[in-house]
Amino acid sequence: EALPYYENVLGLKCYNIETVEDQKVRTAFLKVGDVKIELLEPTSPESTIAKFIEKNNGNGGMHHLAFAVEDGVPNALAESEEKGIRLIDKAPRKGAENMNIAFLHPKSTLGVLTELCEKG
Structure with missing residues (x-):
């Protein structure tokens, strides 16, 4: 759900979306110069990212x-x-x-x- 903000507000372009099964996460990559931004979305409630988001009141933030x-x-x-x-x-x-x-x-x-x- 954060991807539209990065694309539509900040003007960045997502160049790759990928699921990493063993980490129970889906990733979206954006690039700014030589810097890559990786957005993470849990694919399971047991994933580290799901627990991180829950701990941060559903707001996520920098992991x-x-x-x-x-x-x-x-x-x-x-x-x-x-x-x-x-x-x-x-x-x-x-x-x-x-x-x-x-x-x-x-x-x-x-x-x-x-x-x-x-x-x-």
């Missing part, structure tokens, strides 16, 4: 920030852990757009869930 890494997600995870960052994922997994992804715990990243990603 996480994702950063593309150049030396590979495994290297970025190792470097983050060496710096004392708590990891959610010890190894990459598949995400939307066939990306290899992994998450850093928000308790170690100033309260912001952080995703590391690279093309698969």
Whole structure:
């Protein structure tokens, strides 16, 4: 339901909609320069995104920030852990757009869930 706002009010164009079954989420991607915006919609009440939306009074909001890494997600995870960052994922997994992804715990990243990603 947020997509019309981004397209009709902000003038952005959705270039891809995809379902990621194992994460129980449907994604919509928009691009602004080199920055991608990924809108998330739960496909199951048990999904992390459904719980996030419920916790935020149905308003959603920003769930996480994702950063593309150049030396590979495994290297970025190792470097983050060496710096004392708590990891959610010890190894990459598949995400939307066939990306290899992994998450850093928000308790170690100033309260912001952080995703590391690279093309698969």
